Amino acid sequence: KQEVTQIPAALSVPEGENLVLNCSFTDSAIYNLQWFRQDPGKGLTSLLLIQSSQREQTSGRLNASLDKSSGRSTLYIAASQPGDSATYLCALDTGRRALTFGSGTRLQVQP
Amino acid sequence: GAGVSQTPSNKVTEKGKYVELRCDPISGHTALYWYRQSLGQGPEFLIYFQGTGAADDSGLPNDRFFAVRPEGSVSTLKIQRTERGDSAMYLCASSFQANTEAFFGQGTRLTVV
Numbered sequence: 224k225q226e227v228t229q230i231p232a233a234l235s236v237p238e239g240e241n242l243v244l245n246c247s248f249t250d251s252a253i254y255n256l257q258w259f260r261q262d263p264g265k266g267l268t269s270l271l272l273i274q275s276s277q278r279e280q281t282s283g284r285l286n287a288s289l290d291k292s293s294g295r296s297t298l299y300i301a302a303s304q305p306g307d308s309a310t311y312l313c314a315l316d317t318g319r320r321a322l323t324f325g326s327g328t329r330l331q332v333q334p
Numbered sequence: 335g336a337g338v339s340q341t342p343s344n345k346v347t348e349k350g351k352y353v354e355l356r357c358d359p360i361s362g363h364t365a366l367y368w369y370r371q372s373l374g375q376g377p378e379f380l381i382y383f384q385g386t387g388a389a390d391d392s393g394l395p396n397d398r399f400f401a402v403r404p405e406g407s408v409s410t411l412k413i414q415r416t417e418r419g420d421s422a423m424y425l426c427a428s429s430f431q432a433n434t435e436a437f438f439g440q441g442t443r444l445t446v447v
Binding site for chain 1: 338340365367369374375376377378379382384389390393423425427432433435436437438439440441443
C-alpha cells in the first residue's frame with residue numbers, strides 16, 4: 224500500500240525566504256505526482272503535475288522535482304510572500320486512478 | 335463550466351438524517367472522484383467514476399454511502415442515517431480522463447450534530 228509522508232507538518236518563515244517542502248513515498252511505481260495548495264476551509268488548487276517520466280516542473284516561483292528511485296519529491300518556493308501561506312499537499316497517482324495524499328505541510332509566511 | 339462546482343458549500347444536519355451532496359465537474363471531463371477530508375489530514379479516496387459507471391468504489395466506508403452519476407456529468411454523493419463521525423469536508427474532483435491532472439471543487443463542509 225502506498226504511503227505518503229510530508230515533512231515538516233508545519234513551517235513558519237519570514238517573508239522573502241526561499242523554502243523547500245518535502246514529500247516521500249514508499250512505492251516508486253507511480254503515474255504522476257501532483258502538488259496542491261489548500262487555503263483554510265477551502266478546496267484544493269493544483270499547482271504542479273509531474274509525470275512519471277519527468278524530473279521536474281516549474282511554474283513562476285514554484286519548482287517541483289521528482290526522484291522515483293529514492294521515493295522523494297520536493298516543492299521549492301522562491302522569495303516567499305505572505306500570500307503563500309496555506310497548506311501544501313502532495314498526491315500520487317499510482318495507476319489505480321485515485322490519488323493518495325500526504326497530510327500536508329502548513330506554511331506560514333510572516334510579513 | 336469554468337471549474338468544478340460543489341453544492342452546498344456547507345451542510346448542517348441532525349444525526350440519523352439523509353443528505354445529498356452535489357458535484358458539477360468541468361465540462362468534458364470523463365473522470366470524477368469523491369474524497370473525504372478530516373481536519374488536519376489529507377483527502378481520502380471514496381469513489382471514482384469513469385463516465386456513468388462507478389469504476390472503483392473501494393473507498394466508501396460502509397453501505398450508508400452511495401454515489402451516482404446517471405448522465406456522465408453531475409454526480410451526487412448520498413449519505414443515509416448520518417452519524418457524527420461523518421462530519422468532514424467532502425471534495426469532488428474531475429479530470430479529462432483517468433491519470434491526468436485532477437481539478438478540485440471548493441468542497442462541502444458537512445457537520446452532523
